[in-house]
Amino acid sequence: MSDLAGPNPAPEGLYAQPARAAEVLGRQRLRERAKNALFRGLLLFSLLLGVVALVVLLADVLDRGLGHVWQVVTSFPSGLPARAGAQSAIMGTIWLMALVALFTIPVGVGAAVYLEEYADRSRRWNRLIEVNIQNLAAVPSIVYGILGLGFLVRGFVGLGQTLLAGALTLSLLVLPTVIIASREALRSVPDSIRHGSLALGATPWQTTWRQVLPAAIPGIATGTILGLSRAIGEAAPLILLGALTFVTFNPEGLNSAFTALPIQIFNWISRPQDEFKLLAAGAILVLLVILLSMNAFAIWMRSRYQKRW
């Protein structure tokens, strides 16, 4: 009877001594409750730390930049803060994104389909490729910039400081992310779909093209957009490539000189005049709007086409 705290307290004991039972149960509950509260507090603190920092930054940028957004969108770079804008950089960013999407989606999805649907994972060669892709996704963006500069701009390919060279460099940067996201999406398509299709006499290619890929499209699209929104904020590789900071015209084609929003922002912030810093806040707002609308589109896609298995 006295062994109520033991592993298997006899129920009769509890009923026989309600006061003692209440004591045992109550003590445990109190300790657990304290632990719960502490843990909950810690988690909430971690969350707030990020959210508060973000809110402060956003409020600051909004406060400083909102009045300058229109000027940033409509004007071209100028040495005079009152006339300066970033239309060429905005157009450059949009061009870059479109080209990067064009380059990375077919190649990235193709690589993912090969790795998920065709590659024999027991082969050392295929495992090596997998590990390399994981590593490439973690390579600092400036390294891609060096590669682009040495290989695409100056070296073997020699494209010069063009939009095409910039887009190709950013594509290399985004490609591992797109491959990994697409693989995740393909992997989330259950094997029962593949087996059902193959059992009907469909070839592996018909199965991939008509069943697996369509079912994976929402995931692929989401991952690709999130990858692109990583590239949109990258300044480092483009600075290395020598994307110009003073381009007074919108890009006209693949061989056009170009600039992009992160570079423009970087340039303005490094100027001594305070007016340019306000313009930079305005450009940051434009970049944020582009970025958030891309992410919103990705979230919409995901919920719109979510599959139940």
Place this chain on the structure above:
Amino acid sequence: MTHVELDPGPTVTEPESQPLDPAGTGSQRGTPEPARAHESDGGLSESARAPEPDAAATPHDTIDHAVDEPVFATRGLSVHYGSAPAVLGVDMRIPAREITAFIGPSGCGKSTILRCFDRMNDLIPGARVDGEILYHGVDLYGPGVDPVQVRKRIGMVFQKPNPFPKSIYDNVAFGPRVLGAGGEMDEIVETALSRASLWDEVKDRLKENAFGLSGGQQQRLCIARALATDPDVLLMDEPCSALDPISTGRIEDLMHELKETVSIVIVTHNMQQAARVSDRTAFFIVDLTAGEDRRIGRLVEYGPTGRIFTNPHDTRTEEYVSGKFG
């Protein structure tokens, strides 16, 4: 009597009016020896080819080879996963336009054998199939046999309903489309859905997503999908294990209708189901003599369903069908 009819050769023997003689097979019931199925695979196929005159002495009167019109005939069929044997030495002949049930405890390899018949084991890395499976006399694993062509002729229904994330119509039309079937697709879809007795329930919502159907309807949709390519054989891997009794009953009724035109092989955990629907039953067992971690599936007894359930020749079959183990 039975051993006179024994002809496990690859070619189809001339049809006889009396395909099976349960009384005859029952009369030569020998004393069951627990160890008999553990004998070498060579012994099994050897005696299947040339039955010894003394039927009671052969250990194989438990396997009834008297099938007049076999759609499948296996000889020494074994499956390994990596180096581990999964099923060894299966010799059986599966009749056309009848329902054959595979029963046995979990891990006895009945699903593994079923997946050999449409080469779905090819999809499992490391799976190796030895021996012969003759499909109308052609070795399914022979050189020059394309698994895709095999699967066009032999349909499969899986344990869990697996409709494609598409409309009901597109689910059924998928098979004919990938086969490049000509003809009126609407007609093909309607025929297949009618054969699966689903048409009346879905004819007004063919464009709706197949996930909106109930589990039983989804499984009948999967049957319709398999029927749309007009297969010769339908393999069913525990098709009712995820369904309620009413849906199960509908699928069993459906199987009875289908066997007029299609040969059906069904794997089931449910012995009552095997007794209700099948014409012939094969009983598989898990052989643990090689050790607890080396579970080997073996075919113990195969014959007309009535005999397997009322007059099994092997004590293990008797114990299983009477519910003593499994």
